Amino acid sequence: MSDAKLLLVDDREENLLVLEAILEPLGHRCVSVTSGSAALKELLLDDFACILLDVQMPELDGFELAELIKRRERSQHIPIIFVTALSKDERHVFRGYSSGAVDYIFKPIEPEILRSKVGVFVELWEKSRQLQEQAEQLHEQELAALEQASEERYRQLADAMPQIVWTADAQGAATYFNRRWFDYTGMADEDAGPNAWHLVVHPD
Numbered sequence: 001m002s003d004a005k006l007l008l009v010d011d012r013e014e015n016l017l018v019l020e021a022i023l024e025p026l027g028h029r030c031v032s033v034t035s036g037s038a039a040l041k042e043l044l045l046d047d048f049a050c051i052l053l054d055v056q057m058p059e060l061d062g063f064e065l066a067e068l069i070k071r072r073e074r075s076q077h078i079p080i081i082f083v084t085a086l087s088k089d090e091r092h093v094f095r096g097y098s099s100g101a102v103d104y105i106f107k108p109i110e111p112e113i114l115r116s117k118v119g120v121f122v123e124l125w126e127k128s129r130q131l132q133e134q135a136e137q138l139h140e141q142e143l144a145a146l147e148q149a150s151e152e153r154y155r156q157l158a159d160a161m162p163q164i165v166w167t168a169d170a171q172g173a174a175t176y177f178n179r180r181w182f183d184y185t186g187m188a189d190e191d192a193g194p195n196a197w198h199l200v201v202h203p204d
Helices: 013-026 036-045 062-071 090-098 111-160 179-185
Strands: 005-009 029-033 050-054 080-084 103-106 166-168 174-177
Touching (some): 062 090, 080 111
Parallel strands (some): 050 080, 080 103
């Protein structure tokens, strides 16, 4: 099953069941809710590749809900498909697009058309996530390279100092000695473990 999740919003359970049945062949997880407030809660809890939203709902209709979704930073880029039995009147269509919808599906629903539209948005979501993951990996690699370069510069400076320099972890175990330590103690590199002090400091 794909990682992509679809949010289905309709105040009628039977409509949600129809949508779930149509979308099942795509293999995506569908989260179905029957109110605008429930949809807003789900959007706070999870990420969705696409939202299928009924226009005619009590209390908070589809247009109002879409406007709220687009105001939230977390959900503003999620594509919204309106599913409606309203007429194709230009006023209704314009209001839908102006409130944030990217597409319309008119009832009765053509299953192949709906699956095709949802499939496109899911593919875009998956590609966007892959790009984000690649960017994060590159960022982590850059940070690791900077840390390594910084550590190398520190060691070069420490080795150039005439005084003994060392580092230790929170438990007091030695993690690094500079060259002056080895010159002074005569200890070999392979003998300088975390408890090297015990070998060169007088017991008293």
